[in-house]
Amino acid sequence: MTRQLKQADAEIYTELAGTKCSCGRRKGAGKSFCWQCWCKLRSAMKRALYDERGYCESVRQAKQFLREREAPSARRRCKWCSAWSTKLCDGPRAHNPAIVSHQRKTCDAPMCDEHAKSIGPDRDLCPDCVKALAPSPVPEQGRLL
Numbered sequence: 583m584t585r586q587l588k589q590a591d592a593e594i595y596t597e598l599a600g601t602k603c604s605c606g607r608r609k610g611a612g613k614s615f616c617w618q619c620w621c622k623l624r625s626a627m628k629r630a631l632y633d634e635r636g637y638c639e640s641v642r643q644a645k646q647f648l649r650e651r652e653a654p655s656a657r658r659r660c661k662w663c664s665a666w667s668t669k670l671c672d673g674p675r676a677h678n679p680a681i682v683s684h685q686r687k688t689c690d691a692p693m694c695d696e697h698a699k700s701i702g703p704d705r706d707l708c709p710d711c712v713k714a715l716a717p718s719p720v721p722e723q724g725r726l727l
């Protein structure tokens with residue numbers, strides 16, 4: 583461990599105790615991020631932030647993720663229409679052989695609200711994954727009430 587690393591860790595803890603999120607918005611003292619930033623994180627990242635071991639590293643990764651997300655180059659259009667993507671698919675990558683270049687475990691297809699199918703809090707599937715994960719051609723459900 584170098585001194586510099588410790589210094590960086592100390593900064594992270596100072597930030598944690600403060601009320602300013604790295605994005606500039608206000609956050610609660612003791613919280614890693616403001617609510618808006620927190621909502622953008624992937625569930626695995628949120629989980630990592632609850633783990634005290636490797637906390638600083640998790641924060642750094644989360645910040646990096648947020649920075650990339652905010653960068654204009656990271657703004658992508660929905661894969662299925664021309665709207666800006668607001669979500670990334672959380673489906674298993676195995677179901678989308680088109681995306682194998684990066685080591686992410688999820689499909690990560692960019693999609694707009696309309697094309698995202700929510701399958702739980704902070705979990706959304708793209709149309710491809712919905713199809714891939716469906717047991718078999720599912721007949722339209724509901725509308726029987």
Ligand SMILES: [Zn+2]
Nearest residue numbers: 603605616619
């Ligand atoms: Zn923030």
Ligand SMILES: [Zn+2]
Nearest residue numbers: 660663694697
């Ligand atoms: Zn769309």
Ligand SMILES: [Zn+2]
Nearest residue numbers: 671689708711
């Ligand atoms: Zn997908």
